[in-house]
Amino acid sequence: MNDRNFKIVVSGDICINSLQWITEPKSSKGLNWQTHLNMHSALKPGESLLLAKLVALATGTSVISPQIEDIESNLSKEILRSTAELELFSVHGSGKNKDKVYRVKRFLGFTGPVSGMPKLLPIVDDNINADIVIIDDENNGFNSNKDFWPLAIKSIEKSPIVLYKMNNPIGSNALWKHLEKFHIDKTIVVINSDDLRSKGVNISKSISWEKTAQDFVWQVNNNPNLAFLVDCHHLIVPFGLEGAIYCTNKGKTESQLYFLPSEFEGESLKETQGKMYGLTSCFVAGLARSIALENSNNEDLSISIGEGIREGIVAAHKYFINGFGRDVEEYEFPNPSIFVRCKNDTLQKELVQDVKIPNLSANYYSHWYILRDKSSTNLAEIAYDIVKNGVKSALKFIPIAQFGNLQTVDRTEIESYRGIKNLMCEYISKKNTVRPLCIAVFGTPGSGKSFGVTEVAASIAPGLIEKLNFNLSQFRTLLDLISAFHRVRDLSLEGKIPLVFFDEFDSAFEGKLGWLKYFLAPMQDGTFREGDSIHPIGKAIFVFAGGTSTTFREFCGEDIKDENDNKKFLLEFKAAKGPDFISRLRGYVDILGPNQTDPQWDQLFIIRRAMLLRSLLERKVPHLISDDGKAQIDNGVLRAMLKIPRYKHESRSMEAILEMSMLTNSRKWEQSDLPSREQLRLHVDEEQFLRHLMHDAFFSEKIESLAKAIHERYRMLNSDLDPDFIVPWEELSEDLKDSNRDEAKNIPNCLRKINYDLVSVNGNPSFIEFTQKELEILAENKHMHRYRYRKDDDWKYGRVKDHKKKTDPALVHWESLPEEKKNKTYEMVKVWPEILAKANFKLERVKSLNTYDY
Structure with a gap:
């Protein structure tokens, strides 16, 4: 200035x-002060x-x-x-x-x-x-x-x-x-x-x-x-x-x-x-x-x-x-x-991003995501982009938390992991600490409980922290636990900080939650008893990984709705020293994994899947990542891996499907590289997986029938037009057939604008009706797609529609289209759910990030 x-x-x-x-x-040399x-x-x-x-x-x-x-x-x-x-x-x-x-x-x-x-x-x-x-x-x-x-x-x-x-x-x-x-x-x-x-x-x-x-x-x-x-x-x-x-x-x-x-x-x-x-x-x-x-x-x-x-x-x-x-x-x-x-x-x-902070009510306090407000596309498209081009390329304007090899954009996971990281940092920096830092981790088997916390710890002090694993469901006597404490103590005496995973700590032993009472003294005083001797454990981080409870709320019984069942649970929980155990915890994490945990609130599961799949590709088959960072993966394989409703064993199933695929000498993960139906059945519903896999092929097979249905609808709405345009399908010129085929091919793209996806199903599903707002979006997109198609085919605006001269009075932008033409476009779009259902396709709602679904 x-x-x-x-x-x-x-x-x-x-x-x-x-x-x-x-x-x-x-x-x-020199004067004394200079030396x-x-x-x-x-x-x-x-x-x-x-x-x-x-x-x-x-x-x-x-x-x-x-x-x-x-x-x-x-x-x-x-x-x-x-x-x-x-x-x-x-x-x-x-x-x-x-x-x-x-x-x-x-x-x-x-x-x-x-x-x-x-x-x-x-x-x-x-x-x-x-x-x-x-x-x-x-x-x-x-x-x-x-x-x-x-x-x-x-x-x-x-x-x-x-x-x-x-x-x-x-x-x-x-x-x-x-x-x-x-x-x-x-x-x-x-x-x-x-x-x-x-x-x-x-x-x-x-x-x-x-x-x-x-x-x-x-x-x-x-x-x-x-x-x-x-x-x-x-x-x-x-x-x-x-x-x-x-x-x-x-x-x-x-x-x-x-x-x-x-x-x-x-x-x-x-x-x-x-x-x-x-x-x-x-x-x-x-x-x-x-x-x-x-x-x-x-x-x-x-x-x-x-x-x-x-x-x-x-x-x-x-x-x-x-x-x-x-x-x-x-x-x-x-x-x-x-x-x-x-x-x-x-x-x-340019790297400094901005977003408006919503004034959400208390009920939705934890459900605002910057990812929602910073993206103009739906979750599926973002997920595809993550796998294809990498996390940093696809989400460069979105908050990403990274802990070692773990990356997450899910706010719930970010807050949980960062809370644990802050606890660990504070604990490691303290001197003369006599009791272990105790945290709990919950999640379904295969959700990555061990991986997440391990990566957080490794990101803090990789040379200082050393991991130990003990599965309490395999312990038969109390001596097994004492032996485990000795191993922890030995590692601590070596100057290391043991990161001790007690897997399935909530398993039965001498009754329900029987192990809890044996952890109370070590958690509180940092010591364990062996006969008449009391041994100090030293500085350590105890991680209690749930085996029977998938969330902290479930472990505490907070999800039990029935009053009598709740009272019974609390009596048993108190007898097992559950409240005393919880009081000694300093934090917990609910690991979400690649499966959806809640139909209403958990819409980022497909993003978690995408980030996990990209990570697996980079670690397991790096030769499928090109020099410019693009993953070489078939669209059908990608769709099936991301859209399958459920993985039977969470992230382990995703990893297993990748490992069972024949990719050692492949340049691209093709559909032919996938394991057999019998192998897929171990980890997913193979019928659903194959339908997602073959979605593009299924849709391609239906293009002709969809194009015919579109033309028949057009004939019904425009009986007053030039006979060249309203003849039966069989008599239609090849150029006009191609125009209808192109419109049919564009239907999935239009539907994504209103956050719908097409799913191939057996039989004829029931079909929905679009809202007025959805109709307006679809109609405008349909019209502008046809406008661009005809412009590319050398059509031009004319007061009369003429196939030979390639003139059309409707060849204008949507805003300039007469109301009569707009209404006909609405009517054309209204029939899409019906003709898609007849072709064995169901419209499935996908979540968008730029609208609040409360």
Whole structure:
């Protein structure tokens, strides 16, 4: 931006950051001090002084602000000082790149004035006509000292855009009351999410973007600590370096989530990468860049804020990556490159996605998926794309959680696995822990209970955690369990953290749930008894995998509806020490697997199948993945693997079908490579599987009969037309027959627009009637398909329909089609379910992601 008439004022609390770092001796010769570790220090601007420099770099303007010409010479003891210890850290968290930069190892604290408030500085050449005022309020005195406020906001006659970076989110300070009274329309409040949490605002962290977003919406609407923001027109809350929420209130509150699909809050900053101060300030500078640019062109403020959030997220990333450079004394800080777009940047602005946060009722709180709102296609098409082109290609704009080899986009699984990961991370980092971390995992046999938790653990500490497996249904006496505890203890004494799977822990032993009571002491005290001896187990992670219960609710009896049955279960559960066992658990996961768990809520099962199938192809038969990442798989095989209603043994069945197929020397997974019907019967309903497999062939066989049926319907509706068009099928020209065949072939594509799929069945099924809205969508699609077909066949618009001259008065876009023609198109479409049923095809509803099915 080079508009010299655009004026920006930056002010706020003042702080100087004192940086300290140590370097190795440069030589073994010379003066004595040169042969020892060298201690370095430097003074850098902080708070509003740093923010002013960042805004100047971001906007390219000469920012009006407080100034200290020479920090080293003119630093007053009355000015607040922050001290931080620096160290060299890897530029990127992977550690693959050997390049290192200085970042903060630890913050050592503040040095304040001997008495009174920290010193504030006046704005040099303040301008009452400022277009943008940016305030850094760190709650160190500026918000209560009106003498230092910018003239543009002290004047009630001016209306600048105000960017208010608020560190202490309370509504009692004088500055906020002034802004609320005189400048609220154009005030944009920026509050860091961790600052909100420190004030008792309960927003989940690093679980899922959906949960974080909905927690935020609930807190804004209900938390009294945020009541002072009720009239705030623009509120922005950054969530780490990975996302932000923009909340607007112009009579109606609406919230928009901006996020990085491949990251969750806090994931960009690894412990091994150090820390940086000023991240939120850099975000605000990126935001100011967009607002200044767009508003100098008189753009809508909300639009420029949205673009500014993207700018801010990218800028904060680059600011962190650059740190203080390889040489603190030589590096220009802050660096101008932060706001210069480069092709080599690890993060591009286009990768930052946004989605509107719905105000869902409590009943549907957990059923909002970003995947639903970010996709314009139905689930089946997304699933096909995942298998064909890979997860990252098909879902590059959707939140994906990855734990080792496990990938998931299902919100329920993401939240469960991330909850377990957070528990494990916290447990591993703690010292002197005497009891095991206990979690439970439920799911149907073959759903992948062991795989999921193992991959989560491996993603945290692959060299430290070692897995042990024990199946309690195979234990015959208590001595078997004691022997298992000894193996756990031995591994712990070796310095490892055992990841211990107790499979089928809910199996019978001395009665129903008989093993539970023998785990209570080890879970609570971290010890086990052998005769008169008590042995410590050591640090370990116990994973209790259900065998008879497929969900946590089922294990607890929460799904039992009958009152008498419920009472009986609770008595037995209490006698088996079930409540005591649950009280010692710290988390649980319900593994969903590739089968549908609930007809109403679980619509993402086909996505789980697709991701599992893609993973199996990559791991088991990588030669079927081409160099450009495309899976070589027949459409019929793909359809059958994804659309079969149920796998008898969940993921094991999917894997078995792949392994039984003859693919060693194949270049593509063809239908002929599949196992025999008898082998398929072990894992699926082979009749249903083969019908899905042969769907395209079945439909191709019916094209001719469907085309005839379409033509007969056309004849009935258009008896007044040229005889050339309404003759019986046998007398129709080949060109017109082909036109009808093409329309028949297009029926499945049209049906997918209203989320219907065709399923081949035995016999003639009953058929449905389309709703008016569905008819309108189908009719428009049918007409436009015919329009394009005829255009390609050199037809053109004409006032009279003439087959020889290839003219047609209906060869116009749908919007221009006369109502009479539209009505006839509706009538043509209405007959589709009937003619399809006669051809042994049933219409089956498939779930769409862009509509809520509540």
